[in-house]
Amino acid sequence: MLKRAPIVLLIITVLIPAQAGASVEAVQQNLNVVWTIMAATLVFLMQAGFALLEAGLTRAKNAANIIMKNLMDFAVGSVAFFALGFGLMFGESNGFFGTTLFGLSGASGDSWIYTFLMFQTVFAAAAATIVSGAMAERTKFVSYLLFSAAITGVIYPVYGSWAWGSLMDGNGWLENLPTGAFMDFAGSTVVHSIGGWLALAGAIVLGPRLGKYGRGGQVFAIPGHNIPLAALGVFILWFGWFGFNAGSTTVGDGSIGRIVVMTNLSAAAGALAATFTAWVAFGKPDVTMALNGALGGLVAITAPCATVTPIGALWIGLLAGTLVVVSVTFIDRTLKIDDPVGAVSVHGVCGLWGTLACGLFNAESQLQIGAASTGLLYGGGFNQLISQLIGAGTAFVWAFGLGMLLFTILKHTIGLRVSESEEIQGLDIGEHGMESYAGFQIFIAE
Amino acid sequence: MLKRAPIVLLIITVLIPAQAGASVEAVQQNLNVVWTIMAATLVFLMQAGFALLEAGLTRAKNAANIIMKNLMDFAVGSVAFFALGFGLMFGESNGFFGTTLFGLSGASGDSWIYTFLMFQTVFAAAAATIVSGAMAERTKFVSYLLFSAAITGVIYPVYGSWAWGSLMDGNGWLENLPTGAFMDFAGSTVVHSIGGWLALAGAIVLGPRLGKYGRGGQVFAIPGHNIPLAALGVFILWFGWFGFNAGSTTVGDGSIGRIVVMTNLSAAAGALAATFTAWVAFGKPDVTMALNGALGGLVAITAPCATVTPIGALWIGLLAGTLVVVSVTFIDRTLKIDDPVGAVSVHGVCGLWGTLACGLFNAESQLQIGAASTGLLYGGGFNQLISQLIGAGTAFVWAFGLGMLLFTILKHTIGLRVSESEEIQGLDIGEHGMESYAGFQIFIAE
Amino acid sequence: MLKRAPIVLLIITVLIPAQAGASVEAVQQNLNVVWTIMAATLVFLMQAGFALLEAGLTRAKNAANIIMKNLMDFAVGSVAFFALGFGLMFGESNGFFGTTLFGLSGASGDSWIYTFLMFQTVFAAAAATIVSGAMAERTKFVSYLLFSAAITGVIYPVYGSWAWGSLMDGNGWLENLPTGAFMDFAGSTVVHSIGGWLALAGAIVLGPRLGKYGRGGQVFAIPGHNIPLAALGVFILWFGWFGFNAGSTTVGDGSIGRIVVMTNLSAAAGALAATFTAWVAFGKPDVTMALNGALGGLVAITAPCATVTPIGALWIGLLAGTLVVVSVTFIDRTLKIDDPVGAVSVHGVCGLWGTLACGLFNAESQLQIGAASTGLLYGGGFNQLISQLIGAGTAFVWAFGLGMLLFTILKHTIGLRVSESEEIQGLDIGEHGMESYAGFQIFIAE
């Protein structure tokens, strides 16, 4: 089975390489560093993508607050993951989580670990920032900072150690299932579902925004204030996702081209499917659904991007795009859980779908790569699908359970939600004492 | 003559390379993949650049529609080019177009083809998206989807097969002219002029926006609603263009530095020339003209970027920047064709100029690269210029002719233009049932 | 001491390398080119970051003007640095500045020089654009163009030749101090402080915006008009900074991972420190201060990014974030110098701090890199700190002194400041005859 190149291949280190005697291996290793750092840089920009998407799909009076939350969760996350999370995730494991490498202490002189830390840091921050969208427009800033630290410092890395620990010094139980290793190449579950299920817990504990649901159970729309900004966010996310998926090789070789193609096909199919689903269901092609559809396709292809065919990628994206529309509508109208940007549907639900899709669409032998992880539809039987179910199920229990606990504790201690009058006035004024669009005339009623 | 490295050099494939025995050639090939994928990623973001530029230079009531069109043409284009266009462009040619590689079927196990497909996909989408700017604020969404598919699926790839087919399995007649091969290193004609001439056809068939021209023939300005967004679009385009031009080597070697320098000098000269031309002509330095000038310089240098000197690049950009202002004014005021963002001038006219510039400024021998394609001004005679004229002329006939046909058919079947009342109310509400800037007070009259 | 790889190692050139017989050195050199060009591309986008940050933190009526200034200083700078600045900075030195390589004349056939020129061009433009923020909302456009040319053509490169000349053909006196070479790995002083001190001179000579200070000495706030745009600018700057710092190796090897980690930790610490400092000092977590704090952390780590430990990076960022808040408040309220975006504090003050931090936190031997430049806190004595003080002090005298001279001359010749009525009406209408947000209702009073 194709996995990310284990670290043992990578620890050949050279410091100033372009000299006589530098080996081919050393140059390839340098190429891997360059590629991985470029990919990490692309993934970093996804933080801006999330910020714009979330700000654009909510109201003008909360825009600065949302942006600030995205900035801060990256800052908090960078420090928390460096100090704590990286060790929990990739240190030598006690069977449950890693116990070394905190603050990089005890790291070998090898420089690869820095590159790897950087790449993993931007992943951890992505998991945290997903949550902010579902909890937008009503969450206390100070509570947000605290649970951001908890996510990047503990919740995400512990689960990560189970699925990905062996990429460095760890060893996760999900990598050693009897039905074969749980496969999540770039994090449909590890990053996105974890983020999505935490978001679900947050949205439930918080409750809906004022004015979202009528007393009689009517559902009201609260339109986002800046669609161009939201769309720019999605373009940036799509851009960053090339680094997210193809960078997860951490090796600069021919396979990254294939991964990028699959990523792109799934995203395109997701955008198309969501557009047409919304067109049929609601009568017009909804722009925000198209944006969510593209993201759904991207989230879903994240796990199987390295192991499926182009046709597989198209199917995965098409289903993800349809799923997003159905899921957003179901969560919003039937469950009456208020998720302003659709984070649960995009990251939780499509992440789940993508993870299971490995068990259906994997086609390693057909692609002539690695050993043979073959999904159900290519005649590989149920084993891989079972592993996927175990991994994805574990993620749900862990993230949703811990999320409910964490948010409930916060709610009853320092409080999770701003006051009603602050919510009406907007969190920009309430939390930060400022306006996002000073001078612009904005109808704040309605 | 320096051409993009033909594919025969590139098909050395290795899958997991960083192992004992990996060859120098394999590592270089991996480097080529990394570079080409990074470049493709940069070019992808140009899609966002176009979206912002076009949205910013038009009115607030149509912003979501324009953004949606840019998102959708990339989604449609990714699928159409994968399924159809790539084969037409790079499959084994029947003399007129390629006939293999549809949906990558029959592709060898070599992973390079994925990288190449990705790079070519983002190019195809760029050609399509150029058209949306010229047709902004009045085109039916469903018709737009259809002609987007036609452009990326057929119109662009067929022309592309004539000029670039031999980059893979094809063989184009423009590559075998008696006066020497038609040169278009990164697509001044193949991508930009094709897009620009299609845009011209579209703007003609659609007719001007309501209120653009008075009954007495007066010309009215319809100011764009968000100049900062438009400017961000141009910065992003400039950023992506480094990938567009230098990535067209598909080889990571020393020549990319030279190409990037030429690209940048021409863009800078274009911005300066347009600013000063507008300053002299209209009395003040118009920001939108400066933006168009930078793009004009970028479009013009796209063909000659690999074969001219820095001084040549400066001249090409200076003339492009001047040309843009003259052309925008001429098309708008004299021809009375309504092109809201200047797409015809930037992509059509400057693409033409850049293509011809190869015949004037090529200086391969002076640069000590490749064999000697030398332009008229460096004493190389008329041959190259004649080849350039043939290539550029063919592009005009093909794209403008087919565009007129296609748009006229659409006009008389499902309709190309929204209703008058929808145009007044804005396409955001008419086509998508939403507003771009909910809550903001916008003067929609005037 | 680790320095950027001197050029002698890099001049091995190959043109079409992926052929039999290509050497390992040649491939590594190609990798260096790819990495440096990618880094330059990232740094290019910082121009957009600055434009958005400055536009967002000022008023809507001046947004197009600010964007235009950022576009134009890059265009002017690209040409001026190519024609003049690069030679002054990296040509063979007469002891005071370089005297060859103007317009690349006399450059060897080696293609590395193009790559190096591109990387240096984007650095030069960054120094120029810093100034525009401090002088926003009141500077004449034509004067701005002139001093942009002076900065990128002369002021920045002459200082640059003293500190970095030997990276190519030059030889700077700051590289040969008796206390050891002045260290500024990626330009805390060379780029940022130079820009910051010029900005200080500009803000002083211009005087404050109308309505900034009351007759009785009261200080009024003039809120920025678009916080999401400003925040996007900061995300883009952070993104570009990975190229800024790690690209300054101009070598693609394992050290870039370490540099990126240090850069990120310092930025994160800066954002956190500024947020909490503002929270304590002003009662609420100010978003614009958090943005400035992140930038302060980035500026400060620019010099020491290659030579400090993660703990060192965190301290450098924490102090920078705190310093920014203190400095902004001090300059604004006590000195009553009106710097609308905090450019002096972020680039001047934090650049100074970062430069000195090399003398305190350098830990090359502990990191097992290069020879041993060890700062005071790691037991390395005062030598490095003294060199840093000499370099930073020289920068202040050179940039601030020349800035005062230049701006005063401009003020008394063609004029530096727009008329009072133009300032009230906004520079978009006054300088460019247009509006940034046509159609939007904006309260222009207050």
Add this chain to the structure above:
Amino acid sequence: MKLIVAIIQPQELTPIKEALVHKNIFRFTISNALGQGAEIPIHEVYRGIAHDMKLLKKVRLEIAVNDEFVDQAVDAICSVARTADGTGHGKIFVLPIEQCIRIRTGETGVDAIG
């Protein structure tokens, strides 16, 4: 016929609209305004400089009614706002209308108002 001009708090618009409908008043026009009154200003801090937003966001509600509806409209508006404490709830001004025309039909007077 009277023109009722009410300056109200933005957040009270929705309940006021509902209250008006209860009184069979269906037509009105609103616009944004900034008001200065006796209310406690919102305290903003921008980059460390405290500045009081003296001009607070208000909604300006215009209702043209026949004379017999004036009291009902005023009551509807007051009913909502009066429940809240604090200041800044605004004012109602009643202006005389000399003539009213429905643009579409040219109807005038009391018929045109409703």
Add this chain to the structure above:
Amino acid sequence: MKLIVAIIQPQELTPIKEALVHKNIFRFTISNALGQGAEIPIHEVYRGIAHDMKLLKKVRLEIAVNDEFVDQAVDAICSVARTADGTGHGKIFVLPIEQCIRIRTGETGVDAIG
């Protein structure tokens, strides 16, 4: 002197302006408003949730005129809008002005209006 306050459709502003000029009425003030009347609401769907925009965008036109110009102004406004069908074309309210002052010169009364 009268103050004519007309609530009109945004898209009819340009022809109404032209019609006013034909009647030698050159001075007026406009502002944005949202109106609720009898008109058919615009149907928006945001993320699958239909919501009717009951408050529709309107333009509020204020024209201060001497008494003899009232009918001409009203005619000019109505002439344009009446040609179209549908609802939502708005209302004109004529209010009495007691005094009018030109700020620049201090002129008052009928001289100041024009």
Add this chain to the structure above:
Amino acid sequence: MKLIVAIIQPQELTPIKEALVHKNIFRFTISNALGQGAEIPIHEVYRGIAHDMKLLKKVRLEIAVNDEFVDQAVDAICSVARTADGTGHGKIFVLPIEQCIRIRTGETGVDAIG
């Protein structure tokens, strides 16, 4: 009671506010407007096409006052604007108010105005 509606230049709002405070007038409401008058239009050029912004940005100031304050309010407004040259300084219209209600308390008449 009178409603003073003044159309003023945006940049003159701040000094006018100060002048009003000097006359003990503390309460008012402002909104954005576009005005067409005799003033010289701002000349904009967009992509080479000159277009005069005939509709210039104005601020609409509404002050409800008791009768004895009318002259003081008018004076305050005029004092600032009259110092400047040019045209476009706007107009003041004084309208009669029949009734005024303070929403919060229900007070009416002269007590409610202040």
